[in-house]
Amino acid sequence: MTVNNLNAIEVAALDKWYGSFHVLKSIDLNVATGERIVVCGPSGSGKSTLIRCINRLEEHQRGNISVNGIPLGDSVKNLDAIRREVGMVFQHFNLFPHLTVKENCALPQILARGKRRRDAEEMAMHFLGKVRIPEQADKYPGQLSGGQQQRVAIARALCMTPKIMLFDEPTSALDPEMVKEVLDTMVTLAEEGMTMIVVTHEMGFARRVADRVVFMEAGQVIEINEPAAFFDAPEQESTRRFLANIMH
Amino acid sequence: MTVFDVAPTVAHIEPSAPPKPPHKPLLQLFFGDLIASVLTVSTGFLLILMIPALNWAVLDAVWATDDPSTCRDGGACWAFIAAKFRFIIFGVYPPDEQWRPLLVMGLILAMILASLSPRLWGQRLIAAWIACVAAMLTLMWGGVLGMAPVPTSSWGGLPVTLLLALLSLGLGFPFAVFLALGRRSSLPIPRMLSLMTIELVRGLPLVGLLFVASILLPLLLPAGWSIDKLGRTLAALTVFAAAYLAEVIRGGLQGVPAGQIEAAKALGIPGWKAVWHIVLPQALQKVIPPLTNTAIVMVKNTSLVLIVGVFDMLSAARVAATDPVWSAPYVESYVFVALIYFLICFGISNYSRWLEIRVQSRSYR
Ligand SMILES: Nc1ncnc2c1ncn2[C@@H]1O[C@H](COP(=O)(O)OP(=O)(O)O)[C@@H](O)[C@H]1O
Numbered sequence: 001m002t003v004n005n006l007n008a009i010e011v012a013a014l015d016k017w018y019g020s021f022h023v024l025k026s027i028d029l030n031v032a033t034g035e036r037i038v039v040c041g042p043s044g045s046g047k048s049t050l051i052r053c054i055n056r057l058e059e060h061q062r063g064n065i066s067v068n069g070i071p072l073g074d075s076v077k078n079l080d081a082i083r084r085e086v087g088m089v090f091q092h093f094n095l096f097p098h099l100t101v102k103e104n105c106a107l108p109q110i111l112a113r114g115k116r117r118r119d120a121e122e123m124a125m126h127f128l129g130k131v132r133i134p135e136q137a138d139k140y141p142g143q144l145s146g147g148q149q150q151r152v153a154i155a156r157a158l159c160m161t162p163k164i165m166l167f168d169e170p171t172s173a174l175d176p177e178m179v180k181e182v183l184d185t186m187v188t189l190a191e192e193g194m195t196m197i198v199v200t201h202e203m204g205f206a207r208r209v210a211d212r213v214v215f216m217e218a219g220q221v222i223e224i225n226e227p228a229a230f231f232d233a234p235e236q237e238s239t240r241r242f243l244a245n246i247m248h
Numbered sequence: 249m250t251v252f253d254v255a256p257t258v259a260h261i262e263p264s265a266p267p268k269p270p271h272k273p274l275l276q277l278f279f280g281d282l283i284a285s286v287l288t289v290s291t292g293f294l295l296i297l298m299i300p301a302l303n304w305a306v307l308d309a310v311w312a313t314d315d316p317s318t319c320r321d322g323g324a325c326w327a328f329i330a331a332k333f334r335f336i337i338f339g340v341y342p343p344d345e346q347w348r349p350l351l352v353m354g355l356i357l358a359m360i361l362a363s364l365s366p367r368l369w370g371q372r373l374i375a376a377w378i379a380c381v382a383a384m385l386t387l388m389w390g391g392v393l394g395m396a397p398v399p400t401s402s403w404g405g406l407p408v409t410l411l412l413a414l415l416s417l418g419l420g421f422p423f424a425v426f427l428a429l430g431r432r433s434s435l436p437i438p439r440m441l442s443l444m445t446i447e448l449v450r451g452l453p454l455v456g457l458l459f460v461a462s463i464l465l466p467l468l469l470p471a472g473w474s475i476d477k478l479g480r481t482l483a484a485l486t487v488f489a490a491a492y493l494a495e496v497i498r499g500g501l502q503g504v505p506a507g508q509i510e511a512a513k514a515l516g517i518p519g520w521k522a523v524w525h526i527v528l529p530q531a532l533q534k535v536i537p538p539l540t541n542t543a544i545v546m547v548k549n550t551s552l553v554l555i556v557g558v559f560d561m562l563s564a565a566r567v568a569a570t571d572p573v574w575s576a577p578y579v580e581s582y583v584f585v586a587l588i589y590f591l592i593c594f595g596i597s598n599y600s601r602w603l604e605i606r607v608q609s610r611s612y613r
């Protein structure tokens with residue numbers, strides 16, 4: 001496998017504190033290009049913080065992160081380059097409420113990449129078609145359902161042609177009947193070979209899509225395993241307890 | 249037999265519309281409960297009290313007269329307003345050149361109408377405004393294109409009021425944005441500077457600020473420097489508007505969730521573009537009512553410039569009323585000027601309501 005020579009994401013000995021609170025404790029995680037990782041763990045265990053460190057929405061204090069070989073440091077140039085490679089989808093969508101759906105997808109391309117409006121809008125319509133809501137293009141986010149908004153958020157991220165996608169609990173703010181439409185979109189993306197890190201408690205999705213599942217607790221990675229092994233024969237006692245809790 | 253055979257029973261159901269609220273009988277509307285009755289009775293009293301004022305303003309009023317000295321004997325002397333109309337509107341601007349301020353007011357009106365729809369807001373509109381303001385000032389000053397030069401000391405009336413209000417708000421706005429962003433900055437020096445500027449200006453009365461600008465500033469400037477009095481007054485109004493606008497805008501900035509900036513960062517949008525295109529529009533939408541309030545207050549604040557001898561519309565009306573030929577028609581002058589202020593402020597207020605409804609219609613939650 002030559003693809004794996006270059007890891008898409010390398011996290012080595014990562015430590016982070018919020019003030020005096022040690023939120024990430026010496027995390028090591030390599031993600032191969034094309035690999036799909038699902039991260040789970042109890043609330044407050046540091047899952048969001050971990051993936052937010054990857055595109056520097058949070059700053060870490062110790063250890064190294066690199067994305068497609070670009071080291072994340074104090075260099076603004078590197079940070080820009082990394083944010084070009086990495087798209088992110090948030091729990092609460094974070095769409096721009098004052099812009100239409102189409103503008104939400106087109107404006108970032110214009111502002112960040114200097115694209116011409118026509119090209120940006122064409123790209124926007126292409127990806128809105130991919131998430132199957134091109135007919136909503138002229139509405140405002142507040143006029144859509146949660147599931148539709150999250151699909152717009154995915155389209156908006158894809159418009160920037162990222163090579164890696166980070167998802168932070170993309171379905172946990174949704175009503176149950178809307179979870180599937182968002183997960184289906186993510187499955188399609190996975191099937192097309194996108195490198196993905198997905199923080200989620202949707203274990204069906206993890207089983208079906210993940211190459212590896214990461215379990216975190218109290219700022220540490222407790223267990224990393226392939227889904228079959230992870231769900232059917234977890235190695236760690238705390239993993240077993242967590243799975244028992246969320247599966248009832 | 250198909251399932252459609254069932255349809256007729258379904259069709260019997262009346263299409264349901266929401267029930268109309270029943271019409272309240274008039275009596276109940278006016279005397280339905282204690283509060284309604286009290287309001288009705290006191291409004292009635294007020295109306296009765298206003299009958300003399302109505303007599304004065306309309307029934308006994310003189311609309312045209314040959315004898316200015318007896319014009320006010322019965323009621324209001326509106327003939328005075330008719331005679332002094334040009335003076336109150338244009339002040340001491342040379343009468344032969346008054347087409348120039350008239351054109352300026354036309355330009356202002358046209359630009360305001362063109363700027364009403366938020367659809368057109370953008371860099372191009374800002375550029376158009378800058379060009380138009382330059383054209384307006386050129387028209388007022390003259391000295392080019394065969395127009396006789398008119399010094400700012402001869403400017404007066406409504407154009408001065410409009411220009412002062414427009415320019416102090418327009419120039420104050422970008423300052424206010426910087427002050428508001430500065431006050432929320434994580435860097436200590438911009439934060440302290442913004443905080444001090446805002447608090448200092450808000451701590452001073454506008455009259456004091458106008459005196460400082462018109463009397464102290466010339467003394468403080470090095471010899472040979474001079475800034476026109478109208479310019480100094482405008483500077484004072486601008487600083488004042490900026491401080492108040494800054495606090496309003498800061499309130500709006502606080503209402504924009506952190507997730508908006510995070511999304512912009514994750515998409516790779518450069519910081520200042522994210523502020524301009526993502527954060528500011530949302531912040532301003534949230535504070536339309538207080539922004540309107542500040543705009544209205546500033547329109548009326550421009551009347552204070554009469555204290556330092558700038559000839560705005562209120563000054564013009566005062567001076568007009570001192571004409572000895574007429575029998576001191578101060579009340580008519582002030583009522584007329586008040587009416588013009590009211591129309592401007594009422595217009596701003598209605599516009600802001602329309603804007604707000606437009607913003608709300610973007611979400612049905
Ligand atoms: N900005 C912050 N300042 C201080 N503590 C924070 C901040 N953000 C998160 N935390 C804390 O860090 C811990 C991990 O948070 P998070 O990464 O959001 O957990 P998860 O996503 O696994 O639920 C939590 O205990 C949370 O309270």
Ligand SMILES: [Mg+2]
Pocket residue numbers: 047048049168169
């Ligand atoms: Mg989280």
